Amino acid sequence: QQPVQSPQAVILREGEDAVINCSSSKALYSVHWYRQKHGEAPVFLMILLKGGEQKGHEKISASFNEKKQQSSLYLTASQLSYSGTYFCGTEIRYNNNDMRFGAGTRLTVKP
Amino acid sequence: NAGVTQTPKFRVLKTGQSMTLLCAQDMNHEYMYWYRQDPGMGLRLIHYSVGEGTTAKGEVPDGYNVSRLKKQNFLLGLESAAPSQTSVYFCASSYPRGDLTDTQYFGPGTRLTVL
Numbered sequence: 001q002q003p004v005q006s007p008q009a010v011i012l013r014e015g016e017d018a019v020i021n022c023s024s025s026k027a028l029y030s031v032h033w034y035r036q037k038h039g040e041a042p043v044f045l046m047i048l049l050k051g052g053e054q055k056g057h058e059k060i061s062a063s064f065n066e067k068k069q070q071s072s073l074y075l076t077a078s079q080l081s082y083s084g085t086y087f088c089g090t091e092i093r094y095n096n097n098d099m100r101f102g103a104g105t106r107l108t109v110k111p
Numbered sequence: 112n113a114g115v116t117q118t119p120k121f122r123v124l125k126t127g128q129s130m131t132l133l134c135a136q137d138m139n140h141e142y143m144y145w146y147r148q149d150p151g152m153g154l155r156l157i158h159y160s161v162g163e164g165t166t167a168k169g170e171v172p173d174g175y176n177v178s179r180l181k182k183q184n185f186l187l188g189l190e191s192a193a194p195s196q197t198s199v200y201f202c203a204s205s206y207p208r209g210d211l212t213d214t215q216y217f218g219p220g221t222r223l224t225v226l
Binding site: 032044097098 | 142144153161167218
């Protein structure tokens with residue numbers, strides 16, 4: 001089952017914050033976050049593991065709520081370069097090689 | 112290093128035609144994957160390989176075949192293309208998933224249109 005991402009799209013001004021959520025109906029082992037610019041390949045941002053810590057990448061951080069099977073991606077003080085579509089990928093068990101991706105959240109940062 | 116490369120970048124086929132997409136990586140990765148990306152659907156795994164000579168089915172394998180004759184190459188074949196296979200195809204590679212801090216590295220994609 002694909003995870004569900006929300007919101008589908010968000011528009012920000014530079015310097016504003018945003019939160020993107022990724023929810024699964026199944027118990028998760030890991031959550032991966034990627035960003036994809038238009039016409040380009042997805043680029044890895046971070047991975048969160050069951051029982052692991054909140055991970056961070058520059059001004060982008062994420063959390064993993066195991067009880068809710070939900071991960072949230074936090075973008076603080078957004079920059080123009082943050083624009084793109086953000087995808088979460090989820091794995092339900094260790095090393096199963098079958099990552100399921102959400103439909104994506106389109107983020108637009110305006111000057 | 113070129114990373115993950117895909118050939119061709121664009122292709123238009125007629126229904127019933129066949130073609131092969133080539134993925135190559137120079138990072139000595141064991142694992143390789145083929146995904147398709149459709150509007151509003153995110154990425155869906157077609158087939159994957161955990162090593163040279165091995166392949167396995169993913170979430171949407173029907174209508175596709177793959178081969179991994181060399182570690183650095185992963186081929187995706189469409190024997191009889193259908194309009195439903197119009198999509199953007201991404202190849203990815205990674206180290207064995209036992210190292211969960213690692214990631215999948217994606218190629219630039221192939222945009223395929225089946226008329």
